[in-house]
Amino acid sequence: MYKRSKNRRxxxxxxxxxxxxxxxxMQYITRQAxxxxxxxxxxxxxxxxxxxxxRSVANIxxxxxxxxxx
Numbered sequence: 001m002y003k004r005s006k007n008r009r010x011x012x013x014x015x016x017x018x019x020x021x022x023x024x025x026m027q028y029i030t031r032q033a034x035x036x037x038x039x040x041x042x043x044x045x046x047x048x049x050x051x052x053x054x055r056s057v058a059n060i061x062x063x064x065x066x067x068x069x070x
Contacts, residue, residue: 010018
């Protein structure tokens with residue numbers, strides 16, 4: 001009987017192959033969608049001003065430092 005491992009990980013060459021397959025699939029879908037589109041059917045429905053630009057705010061979290069060795 002086949003025993004399943006609960007902590008199996010995919011890494012190395014196998015992970016790279018999976019990512020290539022995913023990217024190939026995305027490229028195929030994009031090409032198919034591009035073939036069915038037409039340039040003359042774009043219609044602008046409206047133009048709206050955006051609200052005031054949001055202020056960029058960040059909370060800076062200090063990282064703990066290693067104690068200096070004397």
